[in-house]
Amino acid sequence: MTAFLCALGGYLAGSIPFAVLVSRLMRLPDPRSYGSRNIGATNVLRSGNRVAALLTLVGDAAKGWAAVLVARLMGLPLELLALVGFAAFVGHVFPVWLRFQGGKGVATAAGVLIAFDWRLGLAVIVAWLTVAVVSRYSSLASLTAALFAPAAAWHLSGNGPVLWAVIAMSILLFARHHANIRKLVRGEESRIGEKKKAPVAHGEATP
Numbered sequence: 001m002t003a004f005l006c007a008l009g010g011y012l013a014g015s016i017p018f019a020v021l022v023s024r025l026m027r028l029p030d031p032r033s034y035g036s037r038n039i040g041a042t043n044v045l046r047s048g049n050r051v052a053a054l055l056t057l058v059g060d061a062a063k064g065w066a067a068v069l070v071a072r073l074m075g076l077p078l079e080l081l082a083l084v085g086f087a088a089f090v091g092h093v094f095p096v097w098l099r100f101q102g103g104k105g106v107a108t109a110a111g112v113l114i115a116f117d118w119r120l121g122l123a124v125i126v127a128w129l130t131v132a133v134v135s136r137y138s139s140l141a142s143l144t145a146a147l148f149a150p151a152a153a154w155h156l157s158g159n160g161p162v163l164w165a166v167i168a169m170s171i172l173l174f175a176r177h178h179a180n181i182r183k184l185v186r187g188e189e190s191r192i193g194e195k196k197k198a199p200v201a202h203g204e205a206t207p
Contacts, residue, residue: 010091032101041053067084
């Protein structure tokens, strides 16, 4: 029962759709109505509002970090910390509030990794930033970071619950990027900051 409640708490925290909330508060189109229709910061950036994208990024990372931090402050064992972190990631990817149609989980995963071990989170973020700056492909950076994360987790934490949680997140993150992988292969993937067709009228936003 304790494990179930921990997983549920992590999942509900991860389910908070910051992209939708920030867009509504700033009177922007719903991110599900343009671009990749993804509720992540990269797609929000396509609205042309960098502040909204930044707030989405911070919110998505913070919810993963906070979920694990609360579990740590409660004195839960490492196994449950790992479970809470993975559940928060799953919550972002399959949020109950949005009929389980969520984002890809990159920022939330970063927040979870920072909460697991700040060195792990920092190493993975540096890997993401390096590829993103060089290639300007957010998806390629995310896939590279997902490959790097398990190796970094194993080096820093050994073969334990954290490693298996990181591996599970990496596998799911790859699965969520299947369309991006095909576009990268075909040379059709959008670069960071590149706009797709975005609605300009507020009435086009989905409820």
